[in-house]
Amino acid sequence: MALHHFGDAYSGFQAGIINGRVDHPIYFSNTETPPNPSAFIPFRRDPDFVDQETILDQIHHKCGRPGSRTALVGLGGVGKSQLAIEYAYRTREQSPETWIFWVHASSAARFEQSYRDIADHVKIPGRRNPSTNIFQLVHAWLCDEWRGQWILILDSVDDTGFLFDASTTGQDEPTNHVGGRRARQLVSYIPQSRNGSVLITTRSRRAARHLVEESDIVTVEPMTMGESLALIGKKLGKQDNMDSVVHLAAALEFLPLAIVQAAAYISKRSSRYSVRQYVEDFLKSDRKKASLLDFKDGQLRRDSDKSNSIIITWQISFDYIRHSRQSAANLLSLMSFFDRQEIPEALLRRRNEQANAQRDDKMGNAGDHGDEADDDHSNGDGDSDGSEYGDDEFEEDILTLREYSFISVIADRPSFKMHGLVQLATRKWLEAYGQQEEWNQRFIMNLDAELPTGEYENWVKCQALFPHAKSAMWASILYKAAWYARGLGNWAEAEEMSVRAMNVRIKVLGQEHEDTLSSMSMEAEELFLHVLDSRKRVLGPEHPETLASMGNLASTYWNQGRWDAAEKLFIQNPDTLTSMANLASTYRDQGQWKKAEKLEIYVTETQGRILGADHPSTLKCKAELALTLWNQGRRSDAEKVLGQEHPDTLSCMANLGMARRHRGKLTEAEELETRVLEVQQRILGAEHPSTLTSMANLASTFWSKGRWKDAEELLDQATEISKRVLANLAILEVQAIETSKRVRGKEHPDTLTCMASLATTRRHQGRWHEAEGLEREHPSTLKCRKA
Known part of the structure; x- marks a missing residue:
């Protein structure tokens, strides 16, 4: 501190003359050397960043203009901040003389703290003076x-409200009036100077438009498949099972934050957990999916105020929309129950009077939230009966959701689509507020009112609404949709949707009503346990419906991979295995080889343990499995199941050879047919009918290849054997006829059957007159033979 001596020269207004010595302290600030240009970025550069060159090029181009303002807009978790971080580091590399400053702009408090940090970083004089306007200082x-x-x-x-609210600045500016003060909006302290550019990240396009021109908005979309695979590769390293990696990227809808979350979850479990296991767990149920998406580790370059959970990230935006525009939050709630791909506008506009009243009550209770909230009370130009809400109001709600990238418009059709994960997050958000069932019912009522019955003339409308009916949980809707599916021959989905109707029947009819019990779904173990207990109590343990429930529960255990629990029930109810085998046969007939194979393997192994490896049912299942494998082209696997010389294996080979011949693949056909013939001659003998058939097949292939002599020789050989076999057969049949006449009589049905068989043999031998004689002798023989 220095002392300045004014002597008797100091005088002040109204102070008079001071004749004595005056000591006045003056504080000098320490001189600070201004730093060189540098980067003030609170995050390290991400070594795993995946190049998205198109977007980075757009940012570079727009921010390269003097005094520019650019906004990155996109869904939460899509990677806007990561792009900004990467752009900042690239700019420093290319232009070391450029300053980079980072401002956390999620609230007024964080905005102010960031400005203070900038002032400290560049060492602006006077920044520590409590009376200094820090915003004005940094702006200048x-x-x-x-x-x-x-x-x-x-x-x-994401919310520009604090930037335009003068009451949030905490700073005053002097006016022209003596002693008067006025507040100044924070937005005015965001500089527009030719020597600098402003880059903004936001989830809200509306917020972006408050700060930049529409042409200066860069929309950030989810990654491409290639970018997603590259990100997974950087986070988890090279994966052997690329199919699982592709499925993971698709399941997470190519969203970077979700991918990073998943990679962190998998890495945390290291060698005991794989990408395939994560995908399987993710697809098990919405509850499991939400649990995995709530995992909060993984993203180190994310603001501390932001959650690493993509579910919570979106739910913060949901809360803001609910606060600022209740009707838009209501619309989002309704849309979360539709199939995500094509949500019809007509179903969103439909509102019943009760729903409208509930919505208006909630909006009334929400209080005044500014101009946007006030708009929600407008009826617009809509119908006055309350059945639909007005066009203006609807369009404003749609615009709000679009601006947060929660929905998008389908071109040329009055429909919308959503991210499936956004729908899941919305439903979990509603569940937290205790409103999930309310909005589910609202969705159901709208859909049920629009969905017609399944007659052919309604198919066009059914086709548009069918995907949404699959998402519903309402008996009437599902019944109508199942009717339509049945008309298409889509039996699997018809059955699935029919049984799901039980959820409403429980509420309407009671848990032990016969209609409820008959419609219990195979999807939930706890439901089947209840059904089984109820049916045992109401119908008895031996009732067919009780046994059917036992089978459904066993199938549920099987689908869960709980083999031991399933097997115990199969032992109690063997018919269930038969049902599963029949289902596998249906899958095979439909060409769904993988589904058929999975069922047949389990049924074969289970029957082998329960009934024995040589039991006819086990052997039959083996044959069915071999056929399924053969139809997939897996010949060696099929042969391993039955053995190379099993009749069913040979039958498959013979059929395949015939198919190859018909398609002109004669060399392959010859190879197969020769192999079949050699095995049959050795195992069955030269005179067996199957062997003779194989000789004829091979002769046909020789003929098709132009090997006339080989074909003729083989046919001659088969003819001679056939004559000998038929002669022997005729002798046996004559003996059988004589014996039957003697024991049972000439008119006994068994005698007549033998005569019909002999007549057939004579015809095969070309002995037509003898065959006709048998038929004339006993006219009923002909009738018997035809039967």
Whole structure:
């Protein structure tokens, strides 16, 4: 501190003359050397960043203009901040003389703290003076072109309200009136200077438009498949099972935050957990899916105020929409129950009077939330009866959801689509508020009112609404949709949708009503346990419906991979295995080889343990499995199941050879047919009918290849054997006729059957007169033979 002595020269207004010595302290600030241009970025560069060159090129182009403002807009978790971080580091590499500043702009408090951090970083004089307007100080520094080039990144400007609310600044500006003060909006402290550019990240397109021109908005979409696979590869390393990696990227809808979450979850479990296991767990149920998406590790370059859980990330936006525009939150709630691909506008506009009243009550209770909230009370130009809400209101709600990237419009059709994960997050959000069932019922009522019955003339409308009926949980809707599916011959989905109707029947009819019990779904173990207990109590343990429930529960255990539990029930109810075998046969007939194979393997192994490896049912299942494998082209696997010389294996080979011949693949056909013939001659003998058939097949192939002599020799050989076999057969049949006449009589049905058989043999031998004689002798023989 220095002392200045004014002597008797100091005088003040109204102070008079001071004749004595005056000591007045003056504080000098320490002189600070201004730093060189540098980057003030609170995050390290991401070594796993995946190049998205198109977007980065757009950012570079727009931010390269003097005084520009650019906004990155996209769904939460799509990677906007990561793009801004990468752009900042690239700019520093290319232009070391450029300052980079990062501002956390999610709230007024964080905005102010960031400005103070900038002031400290560049060492602006006077910044520590409590009376200093820090915003004005930083703004003036940035607008001084002598300071050089800079880029100011405003991160997470999802709500611009605090920027335009003068009451949030905490700073006053003097007016022209003596002693008067006025507030100044924070937005005015975001500089527009030729020596700097502003880059903004936000989830809201509306917020972006408050700060930049529409042409300066860069929309950030989810990654491409290739980019997603590259990100997974960087996070988890090279994977052997690329199919699982592809499925993972698709299941997470190519969203970077979700992918990073999943990779962190998998890495945390290291060698005991794989990508395939994650995908299987993810697809098990919505509950499991939500649990995995709530995992909060993985993203180190994310603001501490932001959650690493993509579910919570979106739910914060849901809360904001509910606060600012209740009707838009209601619309989002309704849309979350539709099939995500094509949500018809007509079903969204439909509102019944009760739903409208509930919505208006909620909006009334929400209080005044500014101009946007006030708009929600407008009826617009809609119908006055309350059945639909107005066009203006609906369009404003749609616009709100579009601006947060929660929905998108389908071109040329009055429909919308959503991310499936956004729908899941919305339903979990509703569940937390205790409103999931309410909006589910609202969706159901709208859909049920629009969905017609399944007659052919309604198929066009059914086709449009069918995917949404599959998402519903309402008996009437599902019945109508199942009717339509049945008309198409889609039996699997018809059955599935029919049984799901039980959820409503429980509420309407009671848990032990016969209609409820008959419609219990195979999807939930706890439901089948209840059904089984109820049917045992109501119908008895031996009742067919009780046994059917036992089979359904066993199938549920099987689908869960709980083999031991399933097997115990199969032992109690062997018919269930038969049902599963029949289902496998149906899958095979439909060409669904993998589904058929999975069932047949389990049935074969289970029957082998329960009934024995040589039991006829086990052997039959083996044959069915071999056929399924053969139809997939897996010949060696099929042969392993039955053995190379099993009759069913030979039958498959013979059929395949015939198919190859018909398709002109004669060499392959000859190879197969020769192999079949050799085995049959050795195992069955030269005179067996199957052997003779195989000789004829091979002769046909020789003929098709132009090997006339080989074909003729083989046919001659088969003819001679056939004559000998038929002669022997005729002798046996004559003996059988004589014996039957003697024991049972000439008119006994068994005698007549033998005579008909002999007549057939005579015809095969070409002995037509003898065959006709038998038929004339006993006219009923002909009738018997035809039967």
